[in-house]
Amino acid sequence: MKPTVKDVARSAGVSLGTVSRVLAKNATVNENIRNRVEEVIEKLGYSPSSLGRSLRLNKSDIIGLVIPDITNPFFADLAKHLEILASAAGYSVLLANTHDDPLAEKKQIQSLLGRAPAGIVIAPVSNSLVSERLSKEPVCVTVDRPLAGHSLVSVDNVEGGRLAAEYLLGLGHRRIGYIGGPGTTEVSLQRLSGFSDQIARAPTEHGRSVEFTVVEGQFDYKSGEEMGRRLLSVPANLRPTAIATANDQQAIGLLRCSRDMGIRVPEDLSIVGFDDIPLASLVLPRLTTIRQPVHEIAEIAIRAVLGRGAINGPILLPPTVVERESTARFL
Amino acid sequence: MKPTVKDVARSAGVSLGTVSRVLAKNATVNENIRNRVEEVIEKLGYSPSSLGRSLRLNKSDIIGLVIPDITNPFFADLAKHLEILASAAGYSVLLANTHDDPLAEKKQIQSLLGRAPAGIVIAPVSNSLVSERLSKEPVCVTVDRPLAGHSLVSVDNVEGGRLAAEYLLGLGHRRIGYIGGPGTTEVSLQRLSGFSDQIARAPTEHGRSVEFTVVEGQFDYKSGEEMGRRLLSVPANLRPTAIATANDQQAIGLLRCSRDMGIRVPEDLSIVGFDDIPLASLVLPRLTTIRQPVHEIAEIAIRAVLGRGAINGPILLPPTVVERESTARFL
DNA sequence: CTGTTAGCGCGTTCAC
DNA sequence: GTGAACGCGCTAACAG
Numbered sequence: 001m002k003p004t005v006k007d008v009a010r011s012a013g014v015s016l017g018t019v020s021r022v023l024a025k026n027a028t029v030n031e032n033i034r035n036r037v038e039e040v041i042e043k044l045g046y047s048p049s050s051l052g053r054s055l056r057l058n059k060s061d062i063i064g065l066v067i068p069d070i071t072n073p074f075f076a077d078l079a080k081h082l083e084i085l086a087s088a089a090g091y092s093v094l095l096a097n098t099h100d101d102p103l104a105e106k107k108q109i110q111s112l113l114g115r116a117p118a119g120i121v122i123a124p125v126s127n128s129l130v131s132e133r134l135s136k137e138p139v140c141v142t143v144d145r146p147l148a149g150h151s152l153v154s155v156d157n158v159e160g161g162r163l164a165a166e167y168l169l170g171l172g173h174r175r176i177g178y179i180g181g182p183g184t185t186e187v188s189l190q191r192l193s194g195f196s197d198q199i200a201r202a203p204t205e206h207g208r209s210v211e212f213t214v215v216e217g218q219f220d221y222k223s224g225e226e227m228g229r230r231l232l233s234v235p236a237n238l239r240p241t242a243i244a245t246a247n248d249q250q251a252i253g254l255l256r257c258s259r260d261m262g263i264r265v266p267e268d269l270s271i272v273g274f275d276d277i278p279l280a281s282l283v284l285p286r287l288t289t290i291r292q293p294v295h296e297i298a299e300i301a302i303r304a305v306l307g308r309g310a311i312n313g314p315i316l317l318p319p320t321v322v323e324r325e326s327t328a329r330f331l
Numbered sequence: 332m333k334p335t336v337k338d339v340a341r342s343a344g345v346s347l348g349t350v351s352r353v354l355a356k357n358a359t360v361n362e363n364i365r366n367r368v369e370e371v372i373e374k375l376g377y378s379p380s381s382l383g384r385s386l387r388l389n390k391s392d393i394i395g396l397v398i399p400d401i402t403n404p405f406f407a408d409l410a411k412h413l414e415i416l417a418s419a420a421g422y423s424v425l426l427a428n429t430h431d432d433p434l435a436e437k438k439q440i441q442s443l444l445g446r447a448p449a450g451i452v453i454a455p456v457s458n459s460l461v462s463e464r465l466s467k468e469p470v471c472v473t474v475d476r477p478l479a480g481h482s483l484v485s486v487d488n489v490e491g492g493r494l495a496a497e498y499l500l501g502l503g504h505r506r507i508g509y510i511g512g513p514g515t516t517e518v519s520l521q522r523l524s525g526f527s528d529q530i531a532r533a534p535t536e537h538g539r540s541v542e543f544t545v546v547e548g549q550f551d552y553k554s555g556e557e558m559g560r561r562l563l564s565v566p567a568n569l570r571p572t573a574i575a576t577a578n579d580q581q582a583i584g585l586l587r588c589s590r591d592m593g594i595r596v597p598e599d600l601s602i603v604g605f606d607d608i609p610l611a612s613l614v615l616p617r618l619t620t621i622r623q624p625v626h627e628i629a630e631i632a633i634r635a636v637l638g639r640g641a642i643n644g645p646i647l648l649p650p651t652v653v654e655r656e657s658t659a660r661f662l
Numbered sequence: 663c664t665g666t667t668a669g670c671g672c673g674t675t676c677a678c
Numbered sequence: 679g680t681g682a683a684c685g686c687g688c689t690a691a692c693a694g
Contacts (some may be wrong), residue, residue: 004686004687004688005687005689006687006688007686009666013665014665015664015665015666016665016666016667016687016688016689017663017664017666017667017689017690018664018665020650020690021663021664021689023688023689024689028663029664030663030664031664033663033664047441047445047687048445048687048688049386049445049447049687049688050442050445050446051382051385051386051389051391051446051447051686051687051688052446052670052686052687052688052689053388053687053688053689054382054670054688055380055382055383055386055671055672055686055687055688055690056669056670056687056688056689056690057381057670057671057689058670060382060673062375062425069409069411070401070407070410070411070414071404071407071408071609073402073404073407074402076402076404076407077402079401079426080400080401080402080428081430082458083401083427084428087427087428087439090442092425092426092427092442092443092446093425093426094393094423094424094425094426095396095410095414095423095424095425095426096414096418096423097411097414097415097418097684108418110378110379111421111423112423113378114378114379114381114382115381115382115423116378116380116382126685221609221610221613252613253623254612255615256613256615259615260581277403278552279552279583279610281553282556282583282584282587283587283614283615284586284587284590284614284615295391329435335670335671335672336671336672336673337671337672344679344680345680345681346682347671347672347673347681347682348673348674348675348679348680348681348682349679349681351673351674352673352679352680354672354673355673359679360679360680361679361680364679364680379671380671380672381668382670382671382672383670383671383672383673383686384671384672384673385672385686386670386671386672386685386686386687386688387671387672387673387674387686388672388673388686389686389687588670589674658685663694664693664694665692665693666685666692666694667686667690667691667692667693668688668689668690668692669688669689670684670687670688670689671691672685672686672687673684673685673686674683674684674685675682675683676681676682676683676684676685677681677682677683678679678680678681678682678692
């Protein structure tokens with residue numbers, strides 16, 4: 001049987017309260033007694049039960065992480081950094097996937113709340129139905145995607161979209177395609193809006209402006225492949241010379257499909273992704289993309305959740321263009 | 332304030348015990364009373380506290396998942412399926428990354444044990460120091476990598492290695508390289524041993540046998556790139572015509588490096604990976620690989636942990652060759 | 663500075 | 679078939 005404070009107390013010849021105080025560090029305890037208790041703890045291999053403590057404090061040392069899908073490299077990266085930081089601070093992270101399903105999300109959150117988590121980090125689904133449910137306790141910050149009434153830490157998606165368009169236009173492209181994410185998600189909308197606003201501001205040449213086509217897909221490899229095929233299945237002289245995507249997975253799917261269709265990247269087609277997942281620098285050709293500062297996002301989120309940094313109003317981190325090999329000047 | 336059983340009881344005009352019985356379903360409760368209680372539960376939006384229940388039963392509804400690194404797509408995939416199955420059964424999964432550090436692993440497990448998890452699914456690090464610590468309670472199954480004294484569910488790594496070698500030899504390759512994983516991990520050793528055993532059994536031709544070179548790397552993209560460079564930086568007539576790797580990430584890094592060195596895949600070099608991560612079918616060229624049945628692994632592990640399927644002795648699932656575009660017959 | 667005591671929310675065992 | 683009481687492991691408040 002696992003030893004409890006009671007066992008330690010008895011074995012050390014002191015009372016429960018004293019053991020508790022030794023465990024709490026800060027309280028004032030006699031040197032000798034403290035040593036004796038610590039010895040006993042060591043000898044018995046005692047380790048405190050989070051269960052008892054959590055019940056008493058009505059607050060566990062669990063941080064809930066609610067995301068659409070852990071196999072999305074961006075979220076995996078986020079999860080990793082959150083977990084490292086949380087673990088260093090003595091917290092554990094509970095993983096909950098929503099698969100972009102509002103009902104699943106609701107259920108997951110419900111169950112999470114029953115655990116009295118120290119905090120929640122959530123990338124909410126599109127039409128989340130939980131906004132009010134997470135009122136004040138526990139601290140909840142949203143990442144990547146906003147949720148009414150909660151503080152957000154995220155990359156500036158509008159600016160990211162703008163950056164991508166600016167970059168492509170600067171390269172001389174004038175027939176441009178865009179593969180968006182699901183129209184129901186805020187991020188998709190923001191990235192697209194930043195992108196198309198910048199396109200709209202492009203100077204007109206020879207009396208006509210930029211040709212711009214948008215298709216909507218999912219945030220995965222396969223969708224990038226399918227939507228790419230749709231965008232590229234037109235006569236060569238009408239085909240876009242550059243395509244931006246709403247995330248890197250789509251861009252990689254697009255790469256795949258370009259190759260299958262015999263369209264060379266970047267000679268015939270420039271591609272720019274979004275996120276800068278680890279893989280972006282490993283595909284052929286290496287992917288030019290808009291980088292999100294995942295580490296920072298994780299760090300700020302954890303700080304906010306653990307109360308070591310108040311956060312009011314959305315925190316929008318600046319994206320950056322990472323230029324690699326999938327883009328070229330249009331001649 | 333979150334309502335408790337007490338609130339429900341008072342509001343329904345019954346006692347605590349009765350509410351508890353209603354919640355437990357199975358016990359015999361008067362029809363009218365049951366309905367009234369359920370109504371009140373609905374009205375109050377009551378949901379039971381896992382904390383209280385867990386403390387009482389000394390068993391939480393948490394399943395600990397201890398893995399080296401969630402950004403490894405194989406583990407992400409595993410985590411996803413485990414989480415789906417766990418969630419469906421009313422359990423949550425706690426994520427713990429070890430980064431292949433035995434000390435970190437020990438600390439993570441220690442903290443996990445304080446939560447009285449319903450079960451633990453672990454892919455132990457190389458020289459794990461926890462084998463005895465996880466004696467009987469809670470149920471613990473290891474995946475991917477073995478750990479003395481615990482049941483294992485995994486792919487048959489030796490057979491997988493053998494399959495890769497057999498496949499490459501069958502394609503006519505006789506100068507073959509191998510990029511292994513860290514020599515300290517069981518899986519690396521097993522995959523390599525299966526591979527080299529099969530190589531050794533190859534019929535000798537023109538009086539000489541197969542040329543076989545092995546290098547050791549880490550299980551990531553970058554290492555595949557570096558080790559590939561090492562294997563390929565020799566005069567063309569001495570260069571391997573085929574290389575197998577211990578996982579897909581290495582193979583993708585190798586793809587990257589071949590491209591950089593101007594070596595064509597599969598014309599000049601055949602590559603076969605291991606795992607079949609989602610990405611394997613998306614890189615250029617699509618990767619031939621040895622597939623692990625991740626879904627099955629997740630399913631068996633969860634069943635074992637939740638006690639719905641006893642498991643004695645290691646369960647070794649059969650790997651399969653997935654032939655794609657990164658391999659070709661040697662002429 | 664230390665011991666004692668009272669619950670945190672829940673399930674269970676005993677009377678009734 | 680139902681209610682009352684106890685205790686899971688722990689911490690905080692109070693008394694000594």
